[in-house]
Structures are given as structure tokens and as C-alpha cells.
Amino acid sequence: MSKAVQEQVDQLFEATKGLQSLEEIKPHCEAFNEFINTKTSYSTKSLGTVLSRAGFYKKFKSLPLEQGKNAESVPKHDAQGNVTGNELKHYVLLLCGLDKKDWEERNETTRVSDRLTNADEGGNTGIEINPETYLEVTSNLLASEHPHELAVGLIAATGRRPHEILARGKFTPIEKESYQVNFEGQGKKRGEKPVFKISTLFPASYIIERLNHLRKEPSTKSLLKEVANEFPTDLAAQNKAIEDRRGNSLRRVVQEYFGGKDNREPLLNFRHGQEQNDCKALRAACACLVTERDCTGSLGAKMYFAACFLGHITPGEKISDSDLKHITTTLGYSDYYTTQPVGYPDAPSKEKLSNVRVASSDLEAIRKIQEDLKAPNQPSVINQLIESFNNRLDTAKQLQSAQQKVAQLEAQVKQLTEVNNQLEQANNQLTEANKMINTSKADVSVTQDNQPIVNVDDLQGMIQKMVDEAVAKALQGKTTVTTTAIPAKVAPIKEEIDWQAKTDTEVWGSKTASAALEKIRRSFQAICLYNDTVATGDSDRLAVTNQALRDLSGCNGLLVRDWIEAHKDEIISHNAKFGMENKKDPSNPASYANKGKDTDKILLLINDEFLSGEAFKAGRN
Numbered sequence: 001m002s003k004a005v006q007e008q009v010d011q012l013f014e015a016t017k018g019l020q021s022l023e024e025i026k027p028h029c030e031a032f033n034e035f036i037n038t039k040t041s042y043s044t045k046s047l048g049t050v051l052s053r054a055g056f057y058k059k060f061k062s063l064p065l066e067q068g069k070n071a072e073s074v075p076k077h078d079a080q081g082n083v084t085g086n087e088l089k090h091y092v093l094l095l096c097g098l099d100k101k102d103w104e105e106r107n108e109t110t111r112v113s114d115r116l117t118n119a120d121e122g123g124n125t126g127i128e129i130n131p132e133t134y135l136e137v138t139s140n141l142l143a144s145e146h147p148h149e150l151a152v153g154l155i156a157a158t159g160r161r162p163h164e165i166l167a168r169g170k171f172t173p174i175e176k177e178s179y180q181v182n183f184e185g186q187g188k189k190r191g192e193k194p195v196f197k198i199s200t201l202f203p204a205s206y207i208i209e210r211l212n213h214l215r216k217e218p219s220t221k222s223l224l225k226e227v228a229n230e231f232p233t234d235l236a237a238q239n240k241a242i243e244d245r246r247g248n249s250l251r252r253v254v255q256e257y258f259g260g261k262d263n264r265e266p267l268l269n270f271r272h273g274q275e276q277n278d279c280k281a282l283r284a285a286c287a288c289l290v291t292e293r294d295c296t297g298s299l300g301a302k303m304y305f306a307a308c309f310l311g312h313i314t315p316g317e318k319i320s321d322s323d324l325k326h327i328t329t330t331l332g333y334s335d336y337y338t339t340q341p342v343g344y345p346d347a348p349s350k351e352k353l354s355n356v357r358v359a360s361s362d363l364e365a366i367r368k369i370q371e372d373l374k375a376p377n378q379p380s381v382i383n384q385l386i387e388s389f390n391n392r393l394d395t396a397k398q399l400q401s402a403q404q405k406v407a408q409l410e411a412q413v414k415q416l417t418e419v420n421n422q423l424e425q426a427n428n429q430l431t432e433a434n435k436m437i438n439t440s441k442a443d444v445s446v447t448q449d450n451q452p453i454v455n456v457d458d459l460q461g462m463i464q465k466m467v468d469e470a471v472a473k474a475l476q477g478k479t480t481v482t483t484t485a486i487p488a489k490v491a492p493i494k495e496e497i498d499w500q501a502k503t504d505t506e507v508w509g510s511k512t513a514s515a516a517l518e519k520i521r522r523s524f525q526a527i528c529l530y531n532d533t534v535a536t537g538d539s540d541r542l543a544v545t546n547q548a549l550r551d552l553s554g555c556n557g558l559l560v561r562d563w564i565e566a567h568k569d570e571i572i573s574h575n576a577k578f579g580m581e582n583k584k585d586p587s588n589p590a591s592y593a594n595k596g597k598d599t600d601k602i603l604l605l606i607n608d609e610f611l612s613g614e615a616f617k618a619g620r621n
Helices: 002-016 022-039 044-053 056-061 091-095 100-107 111-117 131-142 147-158 162-168 204-216 218-230 235-257 279-294 299-310 321-331 360-373 378-442 456-475 504-508 513-533 546-553 557-566 568-577 599-610
Strands: 071-077 083-090 170-174 177-184 195-199
Touching (some): 002 022, 002 044, 002 056, 002 091, 022 091, 044 235, 056 091, 083 091, 131 147, 131 204, 131 279, 147 235, 147 279, 162 235, 177 204, 195 279, 195 299, 235 279, 235 568, 299 321, 513 546, 513 557, 513 568, 513 599, 546 557, 546 599, 557 568
Antiparallel strands (some): 071 083
16 A cells, blocks of 8 residues: 555645645645545554655655745744744645644554563563574574575674665674674665664674675575666665565564464564564664673663664764663663673684685686676685586496496397397298198108108108207307397477467466466466556455465466465565555465455456456356
8 A cells, every 4th residue: 555655645746846825735635635534544653654655744845945835834842842933834744644633642652661561470571582592593594595594694693674684784894803893774864874883693704794695696686676776766765665575574584483483482582562573573682682792881881882783873973962862762672681691603614715726717717607607706616516527427427337238238139139030040941841741741652763762750850850950059058038128118298388478368278287377377467467557445456365366267276275385475475565464374375365355346357457358267157
């Protein structure tokens, strides 16, 4: 919904920025207020924040103001409500948003005091941290190659905000300081760019190395490029977009490693009034541990140290007493404590590197391979080249063994062929001998040209002896073969079909499994496109659910379930963008539902607008 508010704020600004009378400005304000009152459900406590994020107040304060034309003089009050003077305010700021009473109601909160005074069953206030457990989990996350886990590890080890770790923050080493860095890129400073020293729970060099690794990771680079293109000059909008798009992924990691996922006992008990997946808890826990480790002295000194670490007070040459009022913000992060000493864990040990001499041309080749592989350094390139060479050796050995087996089979086939030829020759001789026997029986008593009479039994004996000798000769030195080599049948190669290049008619006209996956993918994209461009409010938006994808694509529910599991992050991110996730179980897209909505009507519209009318067969019938 915040995107729709952003569009309305931009439209209001463009429509009124050049107007010079209350009569001209007022109708635009009334239309804006009607949108806020009928199309959104923001409370007094949240509306001011939403309008501020959309640049509502900043835009109209930037215009040149003239009394009676586009602005009105109103009293200005201090914190105690006393009038201290007057100020010009644009008519839009007076007619839209929150009035003075709303702002007072919005700021009357007891969230921090409730957190600090919340007691457990034993009457103890605050939450105790086990430093050893916290550092062990953080160490595992810092060593991870998964970008979301690494980002959470850096938040837990430095106490920085998610957008500071992902995009804005920069750490530089400090000479002779192993567990401190200079930090710049602090969020929420409205144009200021402070650089100040902060403590880290792990060695500074290791923290800097892991941050550089995260920034080079492809998905992180893609995210930063995407938000920079979308908001080229507005860093605040970029920061919000980064936390919106990566927030669910980070919160899932926080809950899994710190918050006691699947009813397990939490490693870090979370703060009163917060969910079990809030990155702010890691920020507060880190502030507690570095203050306990690096600051000794009075309670006031520790509060000052924690405020500087969190960036609520920016250390400088001289800090006035009025700057100390920001320590009240630090109180909201001060409900953790520890009774155990906080150590200085080492970075994971690395294998010692050796120098290798290579030719200049080879060094250039290594650099080119490093760039192509997006490898972090040259030793990792050499390691991958060695692994590739060893794999090739294994392949060569397997190929040589296969060739030897082929040669053995060829020799056996040749041998069998020779035996077969000899047996065939013997069979032919036996056939001729049988013919001679039959002829001899017919003329057994006839003699010609005084030739001797041959006894038939003797003749048969001779022939049998000849056959026996031929067979024995053919089989001499040969072993009986009980198997026959049969040429293997090769299955024909099936042609792969690029369903993404096919039309909606062709995709929905096919019954193949690969076409079914394309139907589900297109149905998901169609719902997202509808929510982003056509839908106007909560009542006509459609959450991405198993039922919605099943109805729209016409595919089997189990297939849809598997597809949703494989694309969980995209589905959760889209539903969360419009507040359509299951608040009780946001990480489980199978629990999402579209209650109280005319889903058939919405699906018919999505089908006609984005799927050529080929999907949602049930609704069309």
C-alpha cells in the first residue's frame, strides 16, 4: 500500500506546487484525504511515518512559501507546548496528514518504558545474554557462503542496520586497534555523513573481509543496482527498498539461528514486544556486549559509550549537553545485560600461503580467469585450477579403463566370429557327407570299372571321424562361451522445448509436465503484474496462494505446492509488499489465503488481461 501512497503524494505535489491560492489548492487536498481515509487503514501512529517515507513533508517544505498565497503562518511550540514563535506552513501540510493533536497522540507511547520495566517470573527485569553462545552462532554465520546468513552475521557482530551492511556502510581499519574500525554510512542522519569509531565483536580485518565478500556476491550487487535505477537520487528511498526486499530473508535467518525456530529454545531471548526475528534485537545485543567488554566506569560513561556505538550520538571534537538528549533513544536498546565476561574471539584460521613464481603472460591469464569466475582472490583461482586438473586426470583414467574394456570385448567378438566360421564349415562338411551316404545306400551292390565295393558302415564311420576331427580342431584351445555380446540400444535424444518462447495458447494447449510448470510460472507473473498495475486497494488485490495458482493455471495441486516451495522467497516478498502475508506465520506461504474476496472475478480479469484468456478454465466455463 505504501507504493500507492507514494504515487498519491507525488501526484498531489505535482498538482499543487505551482498554485498560489487556497481555493485552488483545497480541492486537491480533499481528494488526497479521501484516498487516505477510504483506500488505506493506517493508524495515527503509523500514518506520519508512512507520509514521511513518501517524502510528503520534505517536498512541500522545499517550496518557496508566501503568506496568503500558498502558505499560512501558524504558532510554533516547544516540547512543553509553549508558543515560541510563528512559522510559515504550506496549505497542503495544514490540510493533509496529521494535525497537532494527532502528532501529540502519536508521540505518547510507553513502548520503551514497558520494555525496560518488563519483569520475568522471578521478578528480574531485562534479558540476560550468554556471550559464549552469541559469539559461537555469530561466528558460524560470518563464515557462511550464503549471503543472507553472512549479512545477519555482520549485523550481529557490528550492531549496524541491514541497509548499512548491505549498501551504505564502510569499515576502515584503525592503526594499532584490532577490534575497532572507523565506520561511515550511518542511516537516519538526513544528509549528514559522520565518520566515527565503533567496536566489533570479531577482529576488524575479518569483518572488513567478510563485508567485501558480501558486497561482491551476485545477488547483493543485483539488488543494489536495481534500487539505484529505481530511485537514482533518493538514498532514503533506496534504503527502504533494500530493507523491504531483503527483510523477509534476513528475518528468517534471525529466527532460525537466534529465535528458537520450530519450538526450539531461543539462543537469544528477544526483547519485550518484538517478534522472534527482529534484526533490532541483534543491534541491541551487540551494543550490550561491546559496552561490557570495552567500557569500564560509571553507568553514565557506559550509556554514553553505547549511544556513540549505536550512532545516537555522533562523537566529535565537542559535544554539547543538548546533544545528550539523544541518549533517551539509547534507552530503548538497553534492556539486555550479561553477567559473564565478553572475550575477543579470533577469526577462523587460514591456510598459510606460499609464493609461486609465474610468467607475466600466465599471471594475466590467472587474472582473467579470476574475473570470469568472480573468484575473491588469486589463490582461490589456483585452487580451482588444481581441482579441475585432478578431475581431468580422473576422467582420463576412467576413459583409459573404458578403452581397455572395449579392446577386450572386440577381441572376444573376433574370437567368437572365428569359432562360428569353423563350426559353419564343419556343418557344411557334415551336410555333404550325409548326401554321400544317401547316394551310397541306393547303389550299395553296384560295381563299375572293377572298383572295390565300399561298405556303407565303414563309410559312415569315416565321415563321423572326419566331422569329429573338424569340430575338435575348431574348438581346440577355445573355452565355452555362454554369453553373446548384444549391441546396446541407444535411446533417441528428445528435443527440449523452450516453453517460455511459446504463446499462451500453445502452453495451455499442451499436457506435458514442462508445459505445466510454465503455466504456473506465467500465472504467478500475471498475479504480480495485476497487483502492481491494475489493483487499487486491499479488497481487489489477490495474494499468491496454492489455490489461486491452481485455479488460474489448471495444474495439479501437488505440482503447484512443489513450485511454491521452490520459489518461496519471491512469493513471500510479493505478498508482504502489499501486507497480504499470514502475520502469524509469514515464512509459510502455504498458510496464505484470500478471505472475503471475489477471487473468481479477479482471476477472470487477470486471465483476460495478462494470459490471453487461455487460463482459468473453470471460471470461464
